[in-house]
Amino acid sequence: MNEIQLYDATLRDGMQGEGMSLSAEEKLRIAHRLDELGIDLIEAGFPASNPKEQELFGLLANERFAHAQITAFGMTHRRGVQATADPALAQLAECVAPVCTLVGKTWTLHLEKIVKVDRDENLVMIDSSIAFLRAAGKRVVYDAEHFFDGYRAEPEYALRCIRAAAEAGAETVTLCDTNGSSLPAQIAQATAAAIAALGTDVRVGIHCHNDAECGVANTLAAVEVGARQVQGTINGCGERTGNANLVSIIANLQLKMGFQCLAPEQLARLTETAHFVDELLNVAADPNQPYVGRNAFAHKGGMHVAGVSADASTFEHIDPALVGNQRELLVSELAGRASVSEKAAALGIALDEPTTRRVLERIKELEHRGYQFEAADGSLELLLRRETGGYEPLFTLESWRVIVEQLADGEARTEATIKIWIGGERRVHTAEGNGPVNALDAALRAAIGEVHPHLADIELINFKVRILDENKGTGAVTRVLLDSSDGSEVWGSIGVSENVVAASWEALVDSLERGMLAGPPA
Numbered sequence: 001m002n003e004i005q006l007y008d009a010t011l012r013d014g015m016q017g018e019g020m021s022l023s024a025e026e027k028l029r030i031a032h033r034l035d036e037l038g039i040d041l042i043e044a045g046f047p048a049s050n051p052k053e054q055e056l057f058g059l060l061a062n063e064r065f066a067h068a069q070i071t072a073f074g075m076t077h078r079r080g081v082q083a084t085a086d087p088a089l090a091q092l093a094e095c096v097a098p099v100c101t102l103v104g105k106t107w108t109l110h111l112e113k114i115v116k117v118d119r120d121e122n123l124v125m126i127d128s129s130i131a132f133l134r135a136a137g138k139r140v141v142y143d144a145e146h147f148f149d150g151y152r153a154e155p156e157y158a159l160r161c162i163r164a165a166a167e168a169g170a171e172t173v174t175l176c177d178t179n180g181s182s183l184p185a186q187i188a189q190a191t192a193a194a195i196a197a198l199g200t201d202v203r204v205g206i207h208c209h210n211d212a213e214c215g216v217a218n219t220l221a222a223v224e225v226g227a228r229q230v231q232g233t234i235n236g237c238g239e240r241t242g243n244a245n246l247v248s249i250i251a252n253l254q255l256k257m258g259f260q261c262l263a264p265e266q267l268a269r270l271t272e273t274a275h276f277v278d279e280l281l282n283v284a285a286d287p288n289q290p291y292v293g294r295n296a297f298a299h300k301g302g303m304h305v306a307g308v309s310a311d312a313s314t315f316e317h318i319d320p321a322l323v324g325n326q327r328e329l330l331v332s333e334l335a336g337r338a339s340v341s342e343k344a345a346a347l348g349i350a351l352d353e354p355t356t357r358r359v360l361e362r363i364k365e366l367e368h369r370g371y372q373f374e375a376a377d378g379s380l381e382l383l384l385r386r387e388t389g390g391y392e393p394l395f396t397l398e399s400w401r402v403i404v405e406q407l408a409d410g411e412a413r414t415e416a417t418i419k420i421w422i423g424g425e426r427r428v429h430t431a432e433g434n435g436p437v438n439a440l441d442a443a444l445r446a447a448i449g450e451v452h453p454h455l456a457d458i459e460l461i462n463f464k465v466r467i468l469d470e471n472k473g474t475g476a477v478t479r480v481l482l483d484s485s486d487g488s489e490v491w492g493s494i495g496v497s498e499n500v501v502a503a504s505w506e507a508l509v510d511s512l513e514r515g516m517l518a519g520p521p522a
């Protein structure tokens with residue numbers, strides 16, 4: 001057994017995180033992306049804990065997956081009830097999933113303080129629950145909850161629990177660091193002891209949480225000593241500080257440890273899959289996320305840029321294309337002409353010598369005024385296109401106006417009016433919003449959305465305001481950074497002005513203009 005089984009828990013354990021919510025259809029879309037990525041087991045949830053889960057299992061009954069298998073999640077039967085009489089187990093036995101993941105107790109502290117079940121009774125609960133599902137024709141993954149805490153408290157009893165699960169017919173016994181309390185050496189030692197106790201007939205899995213920021217490291221430590229199922233969530237979403245991040249685990253297993261988890265073309269979908277899940281969860285993708293973040297292969301400074309241009313391995317730990325990411329060359333005062341030429345080449349823009357010099361001058365001048373293009377790749381692209389000619393702006397501005405009205409009862413109203421020209425036609429639109437930027441955005445979209453319907457796909461996902469040079473007080477310059485997305489790509493834009501609304505307007509226009517360059521997402 002030297003193959004790694006990839007087990008995704010995003011749709012169940014990952015949903016315990018704050019503010020996480022997905023409809024049944026969204027879960028189904030994610031399940032298909034995970035299937036395409038090459039995930040072996042997808043934990044869908046409890047088969048009938050609420051109407052939303054019921055709806056999901058109803059939908060799953062009619063779905064076909066190329067590779068992945070669905071697992072249903074549940075727990076060992078309640079105390080004082082026979083497995084055959086436990087309604088939740090019966091639902092697992094009857095559901096469409098071929099695999100059931102059962103969670104049960106391992107830590108004596110929990111038996112004493114939480115569930116008040118004696119040690120032998122707990123062993124019986126593990127045994128009879130698994131036997132019941134096996135008799136119903138299910139394959140069983142047994143999740144030994146708090147295994148590592150339990151092993152540190154009473155190693156003999158923790159091992160008896162997992163032995164009971166293996167003897168009852170579980171095909172995999174997964175060791176869970178449920179509190180995320182353990183460090184890699186502890187995980188390695190306890191996992192090795194579990195494998196020695198279970199023998200070679202049963203697969204051992206690992207399920208880590210990230211409370212000590214060791215979720216990924218702990219998972220790899222368990223694999224080093226023989227664990228062959230890895231459980232995690234996409235981007236590490238999950239309760240508290242999250243679960244082990246399956247995205248990094250997969251990349252590390254395959255690119256650093258030599259396991260063949262995915263076909264190369266599947267591995268190349270890692271970045272896109274990670275961003276897709278963020279998108280559906282409505283969270284901004286973490287630019288600093290290892291392997292798949294926008295900054296994961298970003299280079300700043302002349303020497304680094306010159307280095308990667310000569311030989312990428314000088315400053316990169318892997319080739320970004322392997323995980324579907326790409327090199328970002330950050331342009332700043334430090335960077336020289338090499339990075340501007342590289343950036344232009346990456347965008348397919350040909351820059352001759354005089355233009356390069358002009359672009360560098362322009363960037364320097366703008367940086368002096370407070371612009372910064374490192375997080376504003378969209379604005380930089382527009383700058384390059386404007387400087388090289390052949391760029392058609394979406395519209396010409398005549399004027400915009402924002403009225404903010406504060407009523408005596410505390411209610412604030414904002415209204416924006418814009419007057420613009422598109423193709424020789426004057427358009428005047430007014431819109432209300434919950435603030436000046438929102439109202440301007442609404443008015444601008446109303447005005448140009450009729451001509452460019454793709455605009456509706458572009459969403460503002462992040463809005464950051466920073467006051468530069470605070471000691472000038474109200475005369476200080478405001479820098480606005482916007483992140484936008486059309487569902488497949490994310491880009492940044494920037495605006496700088498003494499007036500926060502004017503800076504926002506500038507960033508907003510860049511954001512929409514850059515978004516329209518790409519055309520509708522495929």
Ligand SMILES: [Zn+2]
Pocket residue numbers: 013178207209243
């Ligand atoms: Zn968990």
